[in-house]
Each structure stands twice: as C-alpha cells, then as structure tokens.
Amino acid sequence: MYWENGISAQYTFTNFKPGQFHVGFDFITSRLGTAFNSNALKQESYLVSALWYFHNEKSFRFYTKLNTGFFHADLEEDIFKELSHNAFLLSPEIGLSYDFMNLPLIVNLGTGYNINLVSEGKSPGTLQPLFYNLIIYYKLF
Numbered sequence: 001m002y003w004e005n006g007i008s009a010q011y012t013f014t015n016f017k018p019g020q021f022h023v024g025f026d027f028i029t030s031r032l033g034t035a036f037n038s039n040a041l042k043q044e045s046y047l048v049s050a051l052w053y054f055h056n057e058k059s060f061r062f063y064t065k066l067n068t069g070f071f072h073a074d075l076e077e078d079i080f081k082e083l084s085h086n087a088f089l090l091s092p093e094i095g096l097s098y099d100f101m102n103l104p105l106i107v108n109l110g111t112g113y114n115i116n117l118v119s120e121g122k123s124p125g126t127l128q129p130l131f132y133n134l135i136i137y138y139k140l141f
Helices: none
Strands: 005-012 021-029 042-053 061-072 086-100 105-113 130-138
Touching: 005 130, 042 086, 042 130, 086 130
Parallel strands: none
Antiparallel strands: 005 021, 021 042, 042 061, 061 086, 086 105, 105 130
16 A cells, blocks of 8 residues: 555536536645655556535535546566556545535545456556545635
8 A cells, every 4th residue: 555645626616516516636646655765666646536515515525526547657677667557547436525614624535446447467556446535625715
C-alpha cells in the first residue's frame, strides 16, 4: 500500500444543481507520500471526476463520485522496462462528507474500486483495485 498526497479542485455550476453536482480534477502522487525521501516507487494519477452530493442542505451527507484518468508508475531502472507501468483508470467511489457551515472547509472520506480495463497481468502491479481517500477542500467562493 502506498501513501499518496496531491491536489484536488472541484467546480460547481451556478445554474445546474449548485453545490450538489461538481466536476473536478485530481493530481495524486506517491512523491508527496511514501516515495518522499525513500526508494519507494514513484507513481502518479491524473483524474477527472464528476461528484454528486446527496442531501446538500445538511452538514453531514453522502456522496458518489466517478473518476476517470491515467496512472503512471516510474519504475526507474531499465531492467523493469518490460513491466506494465501505465494504465487508464475508471473508478466509482462512494463516501461520507462533512461541510463545516461556519468554516470554508469540506471533509470527504471515501472508498472506491479501480476497474481493470486491460487483460489480467497487463496492468501495473502497484495499482491496487480497492482504495480509500481523505480529502479536505477549502471553499474559495
């Protein structure tokens, strides 16, 4: 298991379900986690997502999210060049969210599943099917 950190941004449309439907972009890397100052594998994920909050008027709510994107593992050594190190990602996710009404913060705790889009043995070995995440959003507007 790898500890990864990154940057996430979401946008909600003012004329279509404001605050309830969001589109987003995530950049997640182990370079800011497990691979920071260590010899752990360096890997990145670039994701585009659509997120839907249920019971938007409440502080505590459920959400569902669909991520799609690209995964890359930097295997560094030429000896590993025959191994798979890239993958396209498709991952549904569900979770719980808490919106601090008096603070510009939202905390999401979710779990998801990376659907393997290639035949067995062709995806990178460090790409795990199940994942969980903790995301803290700062509301700008």
